[in-house]
Amino acid sequence: MLKPRKKTREVKVRDIGIGGNNPVRVQSMTSTSTVDIDATLRQIEELSNADCELIRIAIPDRRSLEAFREIRKQTDVPLIADIHFNYRLAIGALEAGADKIRINPGNIGDKKKVLEIIESLKQNKKAVRIGVNSGSLEIDLIDKYHGVTSQGLVESAIRWVNYFTENGFEDIVVSIKSSSVIQTIEANLELSSKIQFPIHIGVTEAGPLLPGTVKSAIALGTLLLQGVGDTIRVSLTEDPVKEVEVAWEILKSLGIRANGPLIISCPTCARTRIDLVSLVKKVEEKLKSIKYPIKVAIMGCEVNGPGEAREADIGIAAEPGKGVIFKKGKIIKRVKEEEILEVLMEEINNMVEGG
Template identity: 50%
Template sequence: MRRKTRQIFVGDVAIGGDAPISIQSMTNTKTSDLEGTVKQILALEEAGCDIVRFAVNSEEDAKTIPEIKKRIHIPTIADIQFNYQLALYAIEYGADGLRINPGNIGEKWKVKEVVDAAKEAGISIRVGVNSGSVHQEYIEKYHGVNVDSLCYSALDEVRILESLGFSDIKVSIKSSDVNQSIEVNRKFASMTDYPLHLGITEAGNKEQGLIKSSVGIGSLLHDGIGDTIRISLTDDPCREVEAGKILLRTLGLRKEGVEIISCPTCARTDIDLIPLVNEAQEAFKSYKKPLKIAIMGCPVNGPGEAKEADFGISGGKGKGIIFSKGKIIRTVEEENLLKALLEEMERY
């Protein structure tokens, strides 16, 4: 059962409560590069991103926000490091949310100015910690960076905002250690009702990062913990979104899009299955309709084993069959299998 949390908004996207779990990513362009930033955000939208975050490192970055928002269709979060004035600029120029840690921006009057501006603009704030930003007092108290020091550091950030009468908060507690990330989010979830943003920080490239993020984020989502996610990869940000969609769909938390099931190949495989599956994965990326597509290497793993698939391919020697719900539709040459599958899906 999913954890009950309060609900906040980033633009028109609800987070927490009974809202669907949203997928986030972050641009890697210079935010002041309007054309490059917009191009990347539009690609993220096409991949299925719900909320986009970008760094605001200067007033020039902040001044670009209105023009960015005119040309995109998803809410924006301004990521601020240390400088409270940049947070004020981001709010002034129309960011839909902030990512900022009160403990990093100095005196309480600076935090109050940001909170007052956020209240007036009606925007939410994400706070939290990662394994590199744990408060020193908790490192000393709990003898290092661990579940307790991470948890209570994050709680401190929340309490600062609460003391100023602000509660439109989501919290992110991340570690590059998967087990630590799982345990600290479980602990924090048991202590508050704030919505949680899940991720594994510095997870790595697309191979290592996907595995670490799937284990860490997936375990928490399976526990009913988590309200918005980012799969952080050292890769094209669109891959983060695509991976997030697959993860949510695998857990039954998002229905839209095509799920491809395919066999791992063996000596019975008589078609060139691996490139066929890769081509299909690319062809179906933008499909919104919830469909299960099977691409199987031989008749043994064809319509029988994959009979629940909406559509499928089963390979033979130099040719294959197209089937739907276990029933054979047609036989075609190997080089035309994907084309024929797409034709049958279009008819459907």
């Protein structure tokens, strides 16, 4: 059962609100070399067109920082600067126009350097994500808990949240990420019980498309069902647009948020009357441009539809040489097999235009 999302403090990133009464936000990260300004801008546009709301860019060195400065001038998309190790790059990114920075304070160095970042955040009126990661947990916490544990990850996050708030800064988003699904779930559930700041959730180093999608769906789905998570990122060794698509599918599947149609289709069996796999792919492609949140069912025989697919707003069920078009489980017309795609899309477009 889906629990109400925990109410957290609102944090603004450019014109996007995180936490508070805002919806769960979808974000991703560029995979281009940041110094390749044109390629990075192209990917930002691709991600934005895929409904990615927040885009993170790695800034590993001074050249990347200067490139980021130029990138910032050429796009209005909310940009998050991803910083590790060098506190000067964090300050430079804020001065270059980053709407938010992501740091792991544990690898920045001593607290004086983190304090300088806090002062820059105040001056520039920007937000920070304190990102704790299983691969870079502080040594004292590894020793205390005899390894990398969910308890140690939570203690690290709380430690740094307290340091920021004690120094007068509260525009904070927090994340705890692990490559372990179980550890990610345990740590974020515990973290949520202890803070009022927005939580960004994801599985780090999730892997290629299939295993990464499975890990992310389990971890993020479990947390979202428990009301935990204000922004999400699906990490895949893939085109980052795929990350965004998977993230939206997770939200749609839980009924949390939709950016377009949800397709349901049967897995096919000996009863399948048509080339369903091909039809599903064609419908999926045609629906990409539609942002209206409707449920579309594509069923291979009369067993699965319209009866089992009566929850769908619209759909088809195949019969020998023809297809049955139905809305909310009621048959509205029968068409020849070769007309199924055209007629289905006509009906969908009519529904979209009619609101």
